[in-house]
Amino acid sequence: GSLINGVNGQHALTFIKMKHDFASLKVNQNRLVDAIHSSSEYGSAHRYGDDATETGMARLSLNDADKQVRDWFKVNVESLGCVYSVDQMGNQFAIRPGKNSTASPVMMGSHLDTQPTGGRYDGILGVNAGLEVLKVLHEHKFESEGSIGLVNWTNEEGARFPMMAVASGVWAEAVPLNKAWNLAEVSASEDGAKKTMKEELERIGYLGKQKASYKEFPFAAHFELHIEQGPILEMEKRKIGVVEGAQAFKWFEITVRGRDTHAGTTPMNARMDSMLCAAKLIVQANKIAKEHDGLATTGILNMQPGSVNTMAHTVTFTLDIRHKSDSELSEIEKQCRAQFQYIAENDSEKGCKLEWNELVNSPAVNFHEDCIAAVRDSAIEVCEDLPQTSNDGQLWKPMISGAGHDSCYTSRRCPTSMIFTVTKDGVSHNPREYCSPEDCALGAQTLLGAVLRYDRLRAE
Amino acid sequence: GSLINGVNGQHALTFIKMKHDFASLKVNQNRLVDAIHSSSEYGSAHRYGDDATETGMARLSLNDADKQVRDWFKVNVESLGCVYSVDQMGNQFAIRPGKNSTASPVMMGSHLDTQPTGGRYDGILGVNAGLEVLKVLHEHKFESEGSIGLVNWTNEEGARFPMMAVASGVWAEAVPLNKAWNLAEVSASEDGAKKTMKEELERIGYLGKQKASYKEFPFAAHFELHIEQGPILEMEKRKIGVVEGAQAFKWFEITVRGRDTHAGTTPMNARMDSMLCAAKLIVQANKIAKEHDGLATTGILNMQPGSVNTMAHTVTFTLDIRHKSDSELSEIEKQCRAQFQYIAENDSEKGCKLEWNELVNSPAVNFHEDCIAAVRDSAIEVCEDLPQTSNDGQLWKPMISGAGHDSCYTSRRCPTSMIFTVTKDGVSHNPREYCSPEDCALGAQTLLGAVLRYDRLRAE
Numbered sequence: 001g002s003l004i005n006g007v008n009g010q011h012a013l014t015f016i017k018m019k020h021d022f023a024s025l026k027v028n029q030n031r032l033v034d035a036i037h038s039s040s041e042y043g044s045a046h047r048y049g050d051d052a053t054e055t056g057m058a059r060l061s062l063n064d065a066d067k068q069v070r071d072w073f074k075v076n077v078e079s080l081g082c083v084y085s086v087d088q089m090g091n092q093f094a095i096r097p098g099k100n101s102t103a104s105p106v107m108m109g110s111h112l113d114t115q116p117t118g119g120r121y122d123g124i125l126g127v128n129a130g131l132e133v134l135k136v137l138h139e140h141k142f143e144s145e146g147s148i149g150l151v152n153w154t155n156e157e158g159a160r161f162p163m164m165a166v167a168s169g170v171w172a173e174a175v176p177l178n179k180a181w182n183l184a185e186v187s188a189s190e191d192g193a194k195k196t197m198k199e200e201l202e203r204i205g206y207l208g209k210q211k212a213s214y215k216e217f218p219f220a221a222h223f224e225l226h227i228e229q230g231p232i233l234e235m236e237k238r239k240i241g242v243v244e245g246a247q248a249f250k251w252f253e254i255t256v257r258g259r260d261t262h263a264g265t266t267p268m269n270a271r272m273d274s275m276l277c278a279a280k281l282i283v284q285a286n287k288i289a290k291e292h293d294g295l296a297t298t299g300i301l302n303m304q305p306g307s308v309n310t311m312a313h314t315v316t317f318t319l320d321i322r323h324k325s326d327s328e329l330s331e332i333e334k335q336c337r338a339q340f341q342y343i344a345e346n347d348s349e350k351g352c353k354l355e356w357n358e359l360v361n362s363p364a365v366n367f368h369e370d371c372i373a374a375v376r377d378s379a380i381e382v383c384e385d386l387p388q389t390s391n392d393g394q395l396w397k398p399m400i401s402g403a404g405h406d407s408c409y410t411s412r413r414c415p416t417s418m419i420f421t422v423t424k425d426g427v428s429h430n431p432r433e434y435c436s437p438e439d440c441a442l443g444a445q446t447l448l449g450a451v452l453r454y455d456r457l458r459a460e
Numbered sequence: 461g462s463l464i465n466g467v468n469g470q471h472a473l474t475f476i477k478m479k480h481d482f483a484s485l486k487v488n489q490n491r492l493v494d495a496i497h498s499s500s501e502y503g504s505a506h507r508y509g510d511d512a513t514e515t516g517m518a519r520l521s522l523n524d525a526d527k528q529v530r531d532w533f534k535v536n537v538e539s540l541g542c543v544y545s546v547d548q549m550g551n552q553f554a555i556r557p558g559k560n561s562t563a564s565p566v567m568m569g570s571h572l573d574t575q576p577t578g579g580r581y582d583g584i585l586g587v588n589a590g591l592e593v594l595k596v597l598h599e600h601k602f603e604s605e606g607s608i609g610l611v612n613w614t615n616e617e618g619a620r621f622p623m624m625a626v627a628s629g630v631w632a633e634a635v636p637l638n639k640a641w642n643l644a645e646v647s648a649s650e651d652g653a654k655k656t657m658k659e660e661l662e663r664i665g666y667l668g669k670q671k672a673s674y675k676e677f678p679f680a681a682h683f684e685l686h687i688e689q690g691p692i693l694e695m696e697k698r699k700i701g702v703v704e705g706a707q708a709f710k711w712f713e714i715t716v717r718g719r720d721t722h723a724g725t726t727p728m729n730a731r732m733d734s735m736l737c738a739a740k741l742i743v744q745a746n747k748i749a750k751e752h753d754g755l756a757t758t759g760i761l762n763m764q765p766g767s768v769n770t771m772a773h774t775v776t777f778t779l780d781i782r783h784k785s786d787s788e789l790s791e792i793e794k795q796c797r798a799q800f801q802y803i804a805e806n807d808s809e810k811g812c813k814l815e816w817n818e819l820v821n822s823p824a825v826n827f828h829e830d831c832i833a834a835v836r837d838s839a840i841e842v843c844e845d846l847p848q849t850s851n852d853g854q855l856w857k858p859m860i861s862g863a864g865h866d867s868c869y870t871s872r873r874c875p876t877s878m879i880f881t882v883t884k885d886g887v888s889h890n891p892r893e894y895c896s897p898e899d900c901a902l903g904a905q906t907l908l909g910a911v912l913r914y915d916r917l918r919a920e
C-alpha cells in the first residue's frame with residue numbers, strides 16, 4: 001500500500017503500521033545539542049552572551065574553519081562505519097549500507113557553511129540531525145531496506161561565493177562545473193586577491209575526484225531538516241513545519257557607471273553620480289517589491305574610487321528579489337528593469353549606464369508528494385505526545401520556505417522535501433539565531449521518522 | 461604708495477611701476493610642463509591615451525609614490541640653493557633668502573598628493589609653478605626684498621586620510637596635531653590594517669621634528685596657483701581666475717545601524733534594513749542640497765557584513781555638503797539632520813539608528829585684499845598681450861573657489877589669495893583632468909608677478 005495520500009482515513013492506517021516498526025528509535029537530545037555546539041567551535045564568532053554557546057558563527061565556505069568542520073564531519077561519519085567520499089565541488093557524502101545496498105541511498109543533507117554574521121543552526125542543525133539519525137541507527141544496529149546517507153553541501157549560503165547552493169546546483173547539473181569552480185569570492189582575501197571556489201577547494205584539500213553529478217551519485221530521495229528562519233511556527237505555537245515547497249527568487253549584480261568628478265566644483269546638473277543613481281535604484285526596487293507583496297534586498301554594495309570629495313565612477317550592488325509566485329517575481333524583475341533604466345537615463349542628471357548580471361535564478365519549487373507525506377506522517381507521530389499549544393490543536397503546519405535550500409536543486413533530480421523547526425523571533429543570518437534543544441530534537445526525530453518511512457516505501 | 465586698491469586709475473599706475481621692475485622675468489613654459497610630467501612619473505595611473513603623459517594619477521598621500529615625489533621636491537629645491545625643512549606633519553618648506561632674510565617669507569604653496577583617480581594638475585601645477593618661479597629667480601640671481609618660499613602641503617586631498625588640507629590645518633592651529641596624526645586611512649592597506657597619518661609619515665621618513673605651527677614658521681603671505689576645477693573660465697573664454705574666496709563646506713561620516721537578518725524570510729515590515737535607510741538618506745540629502753542651490757556628495761559607503769542574502773546591520777557613508785553662504789550651508793545641514801532622523805525612525809519599517817561624525821568644517825573664506833590685488837594686477841599684466849577672446853574683452857575674472865584648498869587654512873594666519881587656470885571641460889578629480897601648457901605658463905607667470913608685487917609691498 002502507498003504511504004502517501006491526502007485522505008485522512010488512509011493516513012491513520014499508514015501511521016499505525018509505521019509506528020509498530022521503529023517507534024522505539026529515539027534521537028538523543030543531549031548528544032545532538034552537544035554535537036551542534038562542538039562542531040560550532042570551528043568558526044565561532046560574534047559573542048553576545050556569557051555562556052560558551054552564546055556566540056554566532058563566521059564559517060564562510062572553504063575558509064580555514066570550514067576545513068576544520070569538514071575534517072570533523074569525516075571523522076564522525078567514518079566512526080559510524082559509513083562509506084565516505086568527496087566530489088569535485090567538495091560535497092561530502094556518507095553512506096550507511098542497508099539490506100539492499102545496490103539501490104540509491106535515501107539521503108539527509110544540509111550545509112555547514114555560514115553567513116559572515118551567521119548563527120549556530122542554519123544548516124548546522126540539519127547536518128547534525130542527520131548525523132544523530134545515523135548514530136541512532138548505528139547503536140540499534142538497525143537494518144534499513146536500502147542505504148541511508150548524509151551529505152554536507154558546499155557553499156549553500158552563497159555568502160562568500162555569490163551563488164547560493166551552487167554545489168548542489170552542480171550535482172543537479174543545473175550549474176556548469178566550470179562556472180561554479182570559477183566563481184570568485186565577494187570580497188578579496190587578506191593578500192588582496194579574490195579567490196575562486198576551485199582555488200579554495202584545492203587549498204583546504206577538499207577538491208575531490210568524484211564527479212559532481214546526480215548521474216554519478218544518484219539519490220533515492222533527499223530530506224533536509226532546517227530551522228524555519230521565520231516567525232510563523234513560533235507565533236502560532238506549533239512545533240514542526242512540513243515544507244511543501246520554496247518561493248522563487250533571483251539574485252542580480254547591478255553595475256552603475258557614472259563619472260568621477262569633483263564634489264565641490266561639479267554643479268549638480270553636470271554630474272553623473274553613480275552612487276546617487278544606485279541609491280535611487282535601491283529605494284525603487286524596495287518600493288516595487290512591496291507593492292507586489294514580494295521582497296527586495298541589497299546586501300552588498302561597492303563603489304569606486306572611494307574618496308569623500310569625488311563622485312564614484314562605478315557602483316556595483318546586489319539585488320535579491322523574492323516572491324512565492326514565479327509570475328509575480330517576473331513582474332517585479334520587469335518593473336525593476338524598466339524603472340531602473342528610466343532612473344539611470346532621465347533622473348540622474350547627465351545620466352548613468354547600467355549593466356545587469358544574473359547570479360542566481362531559483363524558480364518556485366514544489367517538493368515531492370511522497371516525501372511531503374513521509375514528513376507529515378512522521379511529524380504527526382512526533383507531535384502526538386506533546387502538549388497542545390496551538391489554537392487549532394495541530395502542532396505541525398504545511399509551509400512554503402522563504403529561503404532557498406540545497407533541497408531546491410535536489411528536487412530537480414530526486415523526490416525531496418524538508419522539515420522546519422521553530423526559530424526564536426524568526427531571526428536568522430544573525431549571531432543570535434536560536435532553536436531550543438527540545439525543538440532541535442523534535443526536528444531530528446521527525447527527520448528519522450520521515451527517512452525510515454521513505455526507506456520502507458521505496459522497498460515496497 | 462599702496463599696491464592695492466579698487467580704483468582703476470591707481471591700478472594702472474601701480475601696474476606700470478611694477479612692470480618696470482621685473483617685467484623681464486619670464487617663466488619657461490617647456491621647463492614647467494616637463495617638470496609637471498616628470499614629477500608625475502611617481503604614481504601615474506589610469507592610462508587613457510597613447511601619449512606618455514596621457515595618464516591620470518593615484519598618488520595617495522604618504523604612499524610610496526608620494527615618498528618618491530617628496531624626495532624629488534627636496535632635490536629640486538636644494539639644487540636652487542633653498543633652505544629646506546620638514547615639519548611634524550610632513551609639510552615640506554623651501555626658502556630662498558631675500559635682502560632682508562629676518563622677515564617671514566612670502567610663500568607659494570600647493571600639494572603633490574592626488575585623488576585615487578586623480579589628474580596631473582590638481583595641486584601638482586601649483587607646486588611646480590612655485591618651483592618654476594624659484595628657478596626664474598635663481599637664474600636671474602634676482603634679489604627679492606624678503607625671503608620667498610615654496611611649500612608642499614601634506615594630504616590636501618583628504619582622499620586617503622579623510623580631512624582635506626589637514627596639514628595646513630595643523631600649521632594654522634585649526635586642527636590639533638594629535639587628531640591629525642591619529643587620522644586613519646579610509647580603506648585598509650594590504651596587510652588589512654588601517655594606517656594612521658603618523659604611522660605613514662614615519663614609514664616613508666617624513667615625520668619632521670619642526671613644530672607644525674604658524675607660530676614656529678610664520679608666513680608673510682601665501683599664494684596658491686591651482687586649476688579652476690570647474691568650467692567657468694573655459695566657457696567664458698578667459699585665462700586667469702582671480703580667486704577672492706572659497707565656498708563653505710562640511711564633511712560628515714554617517715553611520716546607520718539596523719539588524720542583519722535573512723533576505724528571504726524577513727518580511728519587509730519586520731526589517732531594520734540599514735542599506736535601504738542609507739539609500740533614502742543619500743537621495744534626500746541631494747534633494748535638500750539642490751533645493752538650496754548647494755551641493756551634496758556621497759563618495760564613500762561601506763556596509764557590514766556584506767552578503768547577498770543578509771541585510772546589512774551597519775552602513776557607514778560620507779556626506780560632503782557645500783554652499784557659497786555659511787548660513788545656507790547651516791540650513792542644508794539642519795534639514796539633513798531633521799529629515800534623516802525622520803526617515804530612520806519612521807520611514808524604515810522597524811527603524812534604524814543614526815550617528816553623525818563631523819570630519820571637516822570649512823566656513824566660507826574671504827581672501828586678503830592685498831593678496832587679491834597683487835594677483836589681479838599681475839593677471840592684468842599677463843593678459844594684456846593675449847588675443848581678446850571673451851565677450852567683454854577681459855581675460856581675467858574674480859572668482860570664488862568651489863573646492864577647499866590649503867589657502868583656506870593659511871588665510872586664517874596670513875594674507876592669502878589664489879590664482880585659477882582654465883580646466884578642460886571643468887573636469888577634475890578624474891584622470892583626464894587637463895590644463896594646456898600655455899595655460900599652465902600663464903598661471904605660473906601670474907604667480908610670479910603676484911609674489912614679487914607682494915614682496916615689494918611688504919617692504920614698503
Ligand SMILES: NC(=O)NCCC(=O)O
Pocket residue numbers: 122123156157158164229402403404405722723724769
Ligand atoms: N538557508 C539559507 O539561509 N540559505 C540561504 C539561501 C537563500 O538566500 O535563501
Ligand SMILES: NC(=O)NCCC(=O)O
Pocket residue numbers: 262263264309582583616617618624689862863864865
Ligand atoms: N583641490 C582640491 O580638489 N582639494 C580637495 C578639497 C575639497 O574637497 O574641496
